[in-house]
Amino acid sequence: MEGNKGMVAKQLEGKFLSANIMHQVKKDISCFPSAPRLVSLLIGSDSGARSYAKIQESACKTVGISFELIQLPASTSEEEAIEYIEKLNNDPCVTGILIFVPVPKHINKNHLIASISHLKDVEGISPTNMGKLFYGSTSIVPCTPKAVMLLIKSIGYNLVGKEVVVISRSPIIGQPLLLMLLESANASPTPVCCHIATKNLEFHTKRADVVIVAAGKANLIHGHMLKEGAVVIDVGINLVENIQDGRKVRSIVGDVHYSSAMEVASWLTPVPGGVGLVTTAVLLQNVLLLAKQHFTRLGRVDTL
Amino acid sequence: MEGNKGMVAKQLEGKFLSANIMHQVKKDISCFPSAPRLVSLLIGSDSGARSYAKIQESACKTVGISFELIQLPASTSEEEAIEYIEKLNNDPCVTGILIFVPVPKHINKNHLIASISHLKDVEGISPTNMGKLFYGSTSIVPCTPKAVMLLIKSIGYNLVGKEVVVISRSPIIGQPLLLMLLESANASPTPVCCHIATKNLEFHTKRADVVIVAAGKANLIHGHMLKEGAVVIDVGINLVENIQDGRKVRSIVGDVHYSSAMEVASWLTPVPGGVGLVTTAVLLQNVLLLAKQHFTRLGRVDTL
Structure with missing residues (x-):
């Protein structure tokens, strides 16, 4: 039995944050001419x-x-x-x-x-939009990393001085996340970027205040690999097959072994129902931002 | 007395690498029409x-x-x-x-x-050029991080699976360095990004195979903070005043306490004479690349 520490994490669901974002996007769009x-x-x-x-x-x-x-x-x-x-x-x-x-x-x-x-570029992944991340862009940024940052913010978590382990070195998740973390506060967290080639992954996760996993590997992170009270954000979406009552059953799971992590973490995002929901809402938010930028440019053209 | 471990680092001077780069740049430019x-x-x-x-x-x-x-x-x-x-x-x-x-x-x-x-953009710091770093750009990239990567490569050091501590979160040094490290090999190193707000800096530097310091703080890293045999790249340039024989003497020092670090590291870049020299050479290399791109575009226009 893993992670028998007595703590039970709060589930950090995406639906509330997602609904809030979508509500605001809908309200703003209702004022648009088209x-x-x-x-x-x-x-x-x-x-x-x-x-x-x-x-x-x-x-x-x-x-x-x-x-x-x-x-x-x-x-x-x-x-x-x-x-x-x-x-x-x-x-x-x-x-x-x-x-x-x-x-x-x-x-x-x-x-x-x-x-x-x-x-x-609604996903915020063109070189020009990605490049703005170095200069603290808060405009059109990659959707999944932004969803992760918003989820952490939604629980009022203070990243100042914290150790954050990001398990992903992908150009559209891990890398922009590192930059967003570094730009996230005046006295920002200390990010560690782990990945498939990292020796002794547990050494890093075990002492992290925040663990963000986007490795695409079902059950990569178990409760015993986490520090008690860690905030755990699971970006993974893995389709797995199990045999239940003699039948093949397909299900979607994250990169975190849910039940054992729940006993150690303070917050844990479920899969599905966590980061994915917020990512879709951020995509809509990016459409809104692009539309606003478009109207601003039109306005400028009219003024000239 | 610090760092009395018996090891004496090799000095990783910038002059040889810098001269090689400049020699190649000069050769290439000599073939240009202007x-x-x-x-x-x-x-x-x-x-x-x-x-x-x-x-x-x-x-x-x-x-x-x-x-x-x-x-x-x-x-x-x-x-x-x-x-x-x-x-x-x-x-x-x-x-x-x-x-x-x-x-x-x-x-x-x-x-x-x-x-x-x-x-x-000869310094490779415009958003568009920076954004290409996410996609493994090897063209016009920021000069100082590239100089650091070239210095590490020049000693034949294999970064695969290594722990690398970068002490800088600046948009033109620390952040691009993180991305270059992550893109540097198929099985790349595990970078940790420390900075002024990092608690217990020594904990991170002490277990790093490579330490890259660009904090702008004289003597921030002493020998006792390093792992024996570490490769240490000192990007810092600090003007300090000392009293020698009753007179004020100004000198340039790095972020690393040189004598104590020399006794623990396997390689250490001097300041001056290390990263700075190579950075200037990379700047010239970037001028060359921009000129080549310019001629290529002209060529394309002619062909159309």
Whole structure:
């Protein structure tokens, strides 16, 4: 039996924060002259992407954003895809552009990302928007890291001087998170970036005040690897199969072994129902910000 | 007496690496149709900047880069400064632009940096160039972090799986260094980012295989704070005053207490003569890269 420490963490659910963000986005959009429009581009076919597109569509509908899923065949060349993105860049009716990953193997994902205008980069992952992170950008930033920061803020947790272990070195989660942590307060936390090649992961997690996991590995972090009272943010989404009553049962789990971590942590995000919900809300918030920037530019043009 | 461990570090001097880089830059530039031109902009007056401008001028001369120091009065407004930078952006005779810091207090330094075209951003600190770091850019990157990475590479040190402590959270040193470390190898090191607000700095430095210090605090790191055999890179440049034979003597020292660290580390960069020399060489390398990119674009235009 793991993590038998007597503490039971509070579940840090995403639904309240997500609902708050969406409420504000809806209110702001209701004052707009026209509905912002989000275009999600799917090249080829991917069941995960289709599921996520449905979630996006429903969330967009709730707040008054027009949503369109555009599907291009898997045979689309990189050049054709970039040409298509450039059309969307130049289309005044498109507020934000998102590209589903994975893309077919003959296409370099980074080339597509770099071709999205930073003025329509709803995920905040174009080089120009990412570069602003070094200068403390609070505008269009990557959705998942922002969701993590908002969740930590939502419980009134003070990061000053804290040790934070981030288990991810990905360019759209771990790396921007490191920068957001460093920019998060005048006297900011001390982040440690762990990953699959880190020797003795437990040594790092065991002494961390905050552990953020986005390794994509089911049950990577167990209760015995955590410091008592740690805040644990689980970004992982893993599809696992178990045998229950002789039948195969599929379920979604995070990177944290939930029951053992609950006995050691002070706060723990559930999967599903944690970071993912807030990430979708932040995406809508980014559509709103892009639309506001667009109207500001139009205003400026009118003034000239 | 500190650090009496019997080991004496090898001095990791910058002059050899710097000379190699400059030799290659000079060779490449000699094949160019015209000399690239670096413009350094100094707003107001700063003795440190003037000294550095002299170093730049001399280094540029050595490799065949035309150098110009432009001085604007301290009363220059932010708008006027940005207008001036835009002129330089549009001047086909200017290859690279650099702005000396500090700038006068009424000017937001970040606004100036953001106004430099990424095609002329010789220091690699414009948002667009910084953003490319997330995607493993090896082109125009910030000079000091690149110098640090090159120095580590120059001794054949293998970073795979190593613990690296970076003492700096600055947007142009610590933050890009973290990203470069994470992108530096397939199985990359585990970086820890410490800074002025880090509790128990020694706990982190004591177990690090590599310590990189850019805190701007003389003698912050003493030998007893290091692990035996650590590689220590001292980015600090501090002007200190001592009394010698009854007279005030000014000298330049790093962030590392040199003599005690030499007895514990395996490699240690001296100050001066370490990172600074290589940083200047990397700056020239960036001028070369910008010039090459410029010619490539011209070539493309001709082909169209």
